[in-house]
Amino acid sequence: MPLDTDLYIFKSMMLEEWRLHKSFQGAVGSHLFPLVIFLFSAFIALVSPIILTNIDVPRILLILHAAAFSYGIFVGAMGYIGEHAMTRRLGQVNMLLQMPQIYPVGFRRMMAIFFLKDAVYYILYSIIPLMAGIAVGAPFAGVTILSVARLGITVFLTFMTGMGVSFLVSAVAVSSRDAAACLGLLILFLASLIWPFEAIEASWLLLPLGYWDAYHPLYLLSSAIVATVLSVGAVLMMKERFETPQRTHSEMLGPALRMFSDLGGLGTLLAKEWVELRRSGTLAPVVTGYIAPLVSIYAIVWIFGEGIGIPLCFNAVSYGGFVGFLGVTVYSWVTNLESNEFLNAQPVTIYQVIKAKLVLYFLLTTVVSAGYVVSIAVANGQMNILPLALLASFSNNVYVAAVIARLTGLWTNTMLFDAKVLSKFAGAVVPPLVTILFASFMLPSHSSLATQIVVAVSALLLLVSVPIFKSVRGRWRGTPFSFVTT
């Protein structure tokens, strides 16, 4: 196939990616994203002499490169997971990557172009704005432009390594999911050797980071080779033809129906949701997607306290508020399991399905959030405020579910990209969350007042949730299950 055809496919894929972004974020959001990154990084670079006094340069570099590597992993994974997610949500989705099925284009060639497209697109869309922002702010922090240029190169190489790893795992997953899972576990094991076990230096695995130890170009060359080998290896490992085996599955709906039989008609829909959650392999991502931000918050608090030297007054109640708020990610997942188009032909209403999703949401979030809050209270020796923390967690959990169900129904993923819906959501959930957070910060100094505020806000949230839940039925009455299809 001639090079100009490859180039044409590359351009078409770039256009496809851009339109895909626009369909999710809207034209304004898509255009503004690089600008936001630029302004944010410029701001952080400008104020870094003030806020990063207690954190040394190697640690800043480690955080930056770990973030670039994770971002590379995410971008690479989206090529593989993203289409599955979209197909599940929107029905049949045909991307250019699927062309080899019926057109005379090799799948490996398409994968290579796809990889390049992802690399170029996300470098232009996010890495370059990030580095440009740092370049603008860095001179004010006493950092030379040469250092920023070096940083750009090492961040770029780290990002490419992350993408290469992600593509390699995806390529292995096409042949064997078990092998891909083993590979994923190996990567997690290696990462754990860096942190928390601190058994090896991060630069042993993230070669671009090693450059900052010795300033030797060999590190750059070797990391470029590693990134290339990973990505070329991934492309070569892709099969030109693969098929989905038609496996027989054992009955799962019957036991699920029995499990939820006490709930009557709601139990039937809940059983369907439960089977879909299990069979789609979504249970693990849902729980991980819920826990990951909680761990991130813990990490941020740790960085502020240990790294920057500004200890945040986070306690079990603060975490309780957050854990409730983050339940929105779980609701988003459970509404993204299946398109529900089939239910158009059945005598069920949107409201009944939303109720089933909400029960599933509470089943998933209650255990995890309670476990998290109890762990934090035990770890910090704050058992005295555990009941208050559990109340803050539960009330936020209930309230967020009511608001999100009312605002987005069964289409959370798509509708939260609507600026109006997002601002309504933020307007409804951020003020009580912030109030609880501030009250929790006051606990050590004004225990009685802070407790009263947390209890009052939590009670108010629970009370307000009742009419909101009741209004969900009216809000979505008459809406077809295929309300959002594109």
Added chain:
Amino acid sequence: MSVISVVNASKSFGDVEALSCVTLSVGEGEFYGLFGPNGAGKTTLLRIMTGQLEADSGSGITAGIPWDEPLAIKRAIGIVPEAETPPTFLTARETMELVCKIREVEDPEAKVDRWLDFFEMEEKEGVLCRDLSKGQRQKVMLAAAFIHEPRVLLLDEPFINLDPIYQRRLREYLRLLIEEGRTVFMCTHILEIAEKLCTRVAVIDEGRIVGEGALDEVMAPVGGNLEDAFMRMVEAA
């Protein structure tokens, strides 16, 4: 007696007028065929009649139930939608079991077995719908529409993706339903099949009914051929 009645139904999607003052009536025991070019408004009308969509104006009844009771309509009828979309992560058997449960069908196991047998899907009953072929998925959709033995069926391209063996089997089953006094409303592009089954037909074009009548009456002016009758009505519109 009319079991389906549509009176001046209109529907727009933004600037696009999908239906404009559509009026028709289907009597009990009739096999009614609705034909039309792509984008003529067939599926929109069917979705309104089955309680999936709300008309902007106009009124109607389906299975004798007014349109403002969509849930009651869905309970009373069987629907085969345009796209074959059984639940991705349920097996063929589980999908039918789910429908039986939702519709509170008596003796569900026997009913599920009967329809698996009818479509010779026994070997596929444990396969996820995601992994079935289009034809097999369509069989699951058909079984899910027939399993509660409704008095009124509304079918959107029910023969699509079925091989000739099952097209014939389905045809014979639908004919049997009519003999039992049940009512079938079908949208299709396959005029050869429609000619063999329908007792009355209508043609819709650009959201308007451009011709309607008993099958013999409609075909008579063009020498007994439904395809020619269809072309003539659309061209005259």
